[in-house]
Ligand code: SF4
């Protein structure tokens with residue numbers, strides 16, 4: 001029987017899953033992804049974490065618990081930096097240790113460092129370390145790494161050409177009656193159907209086309225983020241703000257929804273930056289939502305509804321003005 | 325005579341309005357919800373029927389407020405709309421060209437910004453008591469004043485007292501302190517109004533451009549002290565429309581008129597006031613989401629369900645709730 005590695009469906013899984021899964025498969029290692037978020041899974045995570053943790057981290061612990069007894073290894077990379085001279089939120093760095101110290105009876109954890117901060121560092125180093133858990137054959141690791149990189153590149157291109165990840169692609173109607181809504185938020189929040197309360201599906205069901213930071217090539221997002229008065233060195237938030245700049249300036253985008261997660265430090269200032277800088281005088285409607293563990297669905301639905309009414313209304317006005 | 329009914333079921337109050345075909349109000353009813361939305365809606369329908377001339381026909385029904393879906397299935401509403409949209413529609417009909425709507429109810433408050441007749445921004449507060457009417461209610465009852473006496477007394481103030489209004493708890497102790505120092509009641513009341521306005525502006529009014537005409541509505545608009553405090557803080561005239569406390573219902577009635585335009589209404593008749601409705605709920609154990617499903621029954625027959633994330637229960641009735 002082949003070795004089974006468990007990957008929590010949480011945090012940066014949403015960026016890197018094609019690469020991770022391909023890499024392990026090429027090494028002949030089976031992967032098991034935790035089930036989709038449910039109330040029960042989130043509750044388990046909430047019970048096992050300290051109050052200070054942000055919602056996505058608590059949720060990720062729930063996903064770890066879901067895998068714990070079903071796998072030979074847990075894959076919890078210690079992600080320090082995903083781009084040169086930038087960091088990502090320190091909670092990613094601490095995540096493997098937090099898990100180790102709060103959860104008992106864990107299988108062995110693969111927590112190699114992923115750190116591209118310094119010049120000359122490459123993601124290959126990380127995959128090499130991971131590969132060594134399973135094979136001594138460096139050639140095999142290199143091949144797996146190359147394949148995994150290709151898988152990620154392809155995935156990113158797919159996203160840019162409007163295939164939202166996984167199930168989202170198939171959901172909702174493609175008929176958008178011309179309304180485009182940009183959703184700005186952490187991927188592990190906006191693509192998680194449970195904590196986002198199906199926001200993407202709801203928007204699509206009501207006839208809007210949904211755009212996210214992942215529809216934009218990395219280069220565009222970065223370039224836009226340079227317009228900030230000062231460089232943000234948190235990669236994900238930089239991405240969010242960059243995407244917000246871009247979508248605010250795009251005529252075919254009719255509204256922007258900023259989704260913050262409860263307890264997230266970086267979000268509190270990206271929200272402000274988006275409102276103050278990215279808006280840049282534009283009067284495009286923007287809705288700010290915060291998801292937490294006990295948000296009622298009703299409140300969010302009311303806000304989304306009102307927001308869409310407003311966007312449609314404005315659009316009709318604009319159409320009317322254009323035909324005058 | 326034909327009328328359009330608007331029903332606004334909120335957590336604190338439930339309001340009904342009947343408008344004529346020209347949009348004028350024929351009758352309006354304001355009631356406490358007291359946690360019993362079904363009974364209150366039924367009672368409201370009875371009262372409404374009694375006060376309308378015999379032979380009056382209902383040509384359309386619209387519902388709004390947090391209990392809009394409930395009221396919608398009970399009455400067979402033609403349109404079920406969120407409270408932001410209905411308030412905006414009502415205000416812009418009553419005060420054409422309105423650019424800012426301040427709305428303070430018993431448990432929530434909101435601000436709606438309109439430009440060129442269209443909602444361009446909004447914010448809602450549903451968590452902080454210091455920004456809502458319940459704050460004034462509490463303080464008034466501490467001073468043994470009815471809320472009706474409050475406004476006129478506050479207007480007698482010469483030098484309003486500065487009261488720390490950040491939080492309802494602090495405000496209360498600050499007010500007791502000021503009372504003991506011997507300030508007179510009108511000055512304290514005016515200070516309370518000013519504190520609530522500051523709070524509102526820091527909370528929902530944050531970074532919103534407030535342009536005239538400004539309309540002030542919701543239950544708290546009955547308090548002349550509040551109108552005065554807003555005018556002082558914003559330095560513009562604040563208009564309190566005649567039906568300030570039923571604006572949501574009025575907007576719903578207006579939407580009902582629009583949506584039934586030459587179509588037959590879905591209204592099930594005033595006799596639903598005598599139907600035997602009951603609402604119940606259960607926790608679904610179909611998957612670890614453990615959704616709390618709400619079920620509305622009429623005469624023992626289930627007529628609507630919501631609250632299930634996967635649609636297992638609501639779809640079974642083919643009444644899927646969608647955002648519109
Ligand atoms: S960026 Fe925010 S949501 Fe993400 S891990 Fe850090 S604190 Fe949590």
Ligand code: SF4
Pocket residue numbers: 608609610611612613614615632633634635636637
């Ligand atoms: S209603 Fe659906 S999602 Fe909710 S617990 Fe039941 S099966 Fe799960």
